[in-house]
Amino acid sequence: MSASPRIIFVNRFYWPDExxxxxxxxxxxxxxxxxxxxxxxxxxxxxxxxxxxxxTRNGVEIIRTRSSRLGRRNLVGRALDFVSxxxxxxxxxxxxxxxxxxxxxMTDPPLLGCAATSVILKRSAHVVHWIQxxxxxxxxxxxxxxxxxxxxxxxxxxxxxxxxxxVLGSDMAGFxxxxxxxxxxxxxxxxxxxxxxxxxxxxxxxxxxxxxxxVGKFVIGYSGNLGRVHDLDPLLEVADALRSxxxxxxxxxxxxxxxxxxxxxxxxxxxxxxxxxxxxPRERLRETLALPDLHVVTLRTGCEQLVFxxxxxxxxxxxxxxxxIGPPQSDIAVLVQANGFGFSMDRSDPTAAANAIKLLRxxxxxxxxxxxxxxxxxxxxxxxxxAVNIWSPLLTGLMPLAATPSTKPVSSE
Numbered sequence: 001m002s003a004s005p006r007i008i009f010v011n012r013f014y015w016p017d018e019x020x021x022x023x024x025x026x027x028x029x030x031x032x033x034x035x036x037x038x039x040x041x042x043x044x045x046x047x048x049x050x051x052x053x054x055x056t057r058n059g060v061e062i063i064r065t066r067s068s069r070l071g072r073r074n075l076v077g078r079a080l081d082f083v084s085x086x087x088x089x090x091x092x093x094x095x096x097x098x099x100x101x102x103x104x105x106m107t108d109p110p111l112l113g114c115a116a117t118s119v120i121l122k123r124s125a126h127v128v129h130w131i132q133x134x135x136x137x138x139x140x141x142x143x144x145x146x147x148x149x150x151x152x153x154x155x156x157x158x159x160x161x162x163x164x165x166x167v168l169g170s171d172m173a174g175f176x177x178x179x180x181x182x183x184x185x186x187x188x189x190x191x192x193x194x195x196x197x198x199x200x201x202x203x204x205x206x207x208x209x210x211x212x213x214x215v216g217k218f219v220i221g222y223s224g225n226l227g228r229v230h231d232l233d234p235l236l237e238v239a240d241a242l243r244s245x246x247x248x249x250x251x252x253x254x255x256x257x258x259x260x261x262x263x264x265x266x267x268x269x270x271x272x273x274x275x276x277x278x279x280x281p282r283e284r285l286r287e288t289l290a291l292p293d294l295h296v297v298t299l300r301t302g303c304e305q306l307v308f309x310x311x312x313x314x315x316x317x318x319x320x321x322x323x324x325i326g327p328p329q330s331d332i333a334v335l336v337q338a339n340g341f342g343f344s345m346d347r348s349d350p351t352a353a354a355n356a357i358k359l360l361r362x363x364x365x366x367x368x369x370x371x372x373x374x375x376x377x378x379x380x381x382x383x384x385x386x387a388v389n390i391w392s393p394l395l396t397g398l399m400p401l402a403a404t405p406s407t408k409p410v411s412s413e
Contacts (some may be wrong), residue, residue: 006102008157295320
């Protein structure tokens with residue numbers, strides 16, 4: 001008797017790693033096991049004590065490759081990491097994928113799916129592209145270099161040959177459709193708040209605020225990767241416009257390509273109301289996200305179809321409002337405004353943003369209403385159960401009838 005079909009996810013990071021895709025994949029894989037699916041992960045080895053080359057955790061089979069881990073800051077090292085993992089993952093796929101399996105390819109490394117699609121189809125298995133970021137267009141958008149676009153046709157072909165393309169929002173869905181992917185292959189499934197997050201009351205008594213010297217401040221926070229797709233320069237302008245308000249502070253929590261430049265900009269402007277803190281461990285995520293009174297989410301114009309800042313769901317989960325700086329008609333701007341837990345601002349008008357922050361600081365009732373709206377958004381649209389109720393039938397539809405697992409909706413309990 002042949003073995004039952006499996007769901008095989010391929011991504012460079014998985015538990016115990018902590019990048020966003022690792023957390024998302026860990027949550028989803030374990031939830032799909034609970035829903036009755038057999039799930040396997042192909043990932044890299046973090047080389048931490050206790051991480052075996054192969055193990056089963058919470059019902060998920062994990063296979064780790066011995067690919068390089070040279071780090072994110074050095075571009076050459078990062079490229080070598082991508083190539084190293086891609087080569088080893090392709091070898092594993094060619095050896096382990098069976099007829100009837102479904103392989104879900106994520107976008108780290110960015111173009112692994114282009115090569116992997118052919119390998120998987122030759123094994124008479126199904127291909128699903130889970131598109132977190134759209135490459136190579138992101139690389140061109142942030143660098144201005146047109147060379148990455150040479151891979152575009154290869155990428156488009158792999159999408160068109162797949163069984164499904166799962167995207168994060170309607171903006172991204174429109175882009176994938178424009179690349180020639182049939183509409184019936186495109187599924188919109190937003191990301192969700194990481195497991196373990198839940199609402200926290202007003203942040204005034206936070207221990208973390210005391211440690212960071214923010215007690216008594218109305219805190220504007222940016223939490224997460226300070227990457228090139230995020231439009232962060234306007235925050236310096238807004239902080240400059242609010243330099244005469246001693247009880248308003250800005251805190252950047254995280255690391256990334258733009259951090260040193262932002263720090264230099266804050267120093268050159270002598271902005272004493274801006275603070276920088278390193279990325280915090282996963283176990284402090286709830287406390288970290290709850291620290292600000294107001295979160296900033298940003299996106300560079302031109303990137304709205306290429307990436308979705310999924311930090312939005314974690315922010316909503318702890319009950320914090322959002323100010324979005326980016327394209328006004330983008331998915332994220334529409335979500336924030338339609339669900340009433342924040343507002344969006346034009347990057348070219350820092351004075352308007354500064355005035356809106358001052359008004360919110362002075363309106364306690366408005367703060368409470370925005371926090372409640374954020375929680376409502378998380379409860380109705382931002383939890384893992386909502387994603388599982390999309391993913392489970394999507395995957396089940398690719399399986400032979402005899403191997404179909406339970407697809408009953410995931411409860412809210």
